[in-house]
Amino acid sequence: MPIIIEKKKLFTLVLTLDEKNRKILLGMKKRGFGLNKWNGFGGKLEPGETIVQAAYRELEEEAMIQAVDMDKIGINLFTFENDPVALEVHVFRSTEYKGTPTETEEMRPEWFSYDNIPFDTMWPDDRIWFPLFLKGQQFLGEFHFSEDQKRVLEQDLREVSHVPEEYDLTQRKLA
Numbered sequence: 001m002p003i004i005i006e007k008k009k010l011f012t013l014v015l016t017l018d019e020k021n022r023k024i025l026l027g028m029k030k031r032g033f034g035l036n037k038w039n040g041f042g043g044k045l046e047p048g049e050t051i052v053q054a055a056y057r058e059l060e061e062e063a064m065i066q067a068v069d070m071d072k073i074g075i076n077l078f079t080f081e082n083d084p085v086a087l088e089v090h091v092f093r094s095t096e097y098k099g100t101p102t103e104t105e106e107m108r109p110e111w112f113s114y115d116n117i118p119f120d121t122m123w124p125d126d127r128i129w130f131p132l133f134l135k136g137q138q139f140l141g142e143f144h145f146s147e148d149q150k151r152v153l154e155q156d157l158r159e160v161s162h163v164p165e166e167y168d169l170t171q172r173k174l175a
């Protein structure tokens with residue numbers, strides 16, 4: 001079946017690392033899309049906001065910390081069976097922050113060792129691209145999900161030397 005995209009929505013996803021202690025900060029989603037999954041911090045753009053501005057804002061709103069650095073490391077394009085709306089998630093890596101990670105209405109933050117990431121309670125694509133993310137390799141991913149969003153049906157993940165501003169849909173590998 002061809003994967004048809006009629007519209008895409010932009011999202012950010014920020015993953016904060018404590019590189020010295022090999023730990024990653026994740027948040028348990030307490031409401032809405034991705035409920036009861038561990039994930040990074042992020043969300044939709046607000047009107048007039050750039051993708052980077054949205055990444056800083058979402059991290060602060062959801063984990064109560066202010067990133068000092070913020071590097072875009074990849075973009076994942078998520079599509080779903082019988083849904084022409086794609087989610088384009090811009091993934092950021094941050095290694096320095098101010099403040100203390102604090103539980104909010106939306107997320108409960110917790111540090112995990114790189115060796116103990118709770119993939120069984122995360123989006124199923126995460127275990128596929130996290131290894132590139134953790135080693136600091138820039139990437140572009142495409143993941144096509146089952147309608148119930150529980151299974152990745154098709155995937156393409158590639159290393160790149162430059163992450164574009166936005167995903168060029170004409171260059172999609174899964175189509």
Ligand SMILES: Nc1ncnc2c1[nH]c(=O)n2[C@H]1C[C@H](O)[C@@H](COP(=O)(O)OP(=O)(O)OP(=O)(O)O)O1
Binds near residue numbers: 089125126
């Ligand atoms: N498949 C997958 N893997 C990893 N991360 C994600 C996905 N799908 C996703 O949507 N995400 C990420 C992208 C975003 O960081 C969040 C979803 O954002 P959401 O909570 O819906 O957006 P907000 O703007 O914060 O929403 P509300 O404030 O309106 O609740 O998950």
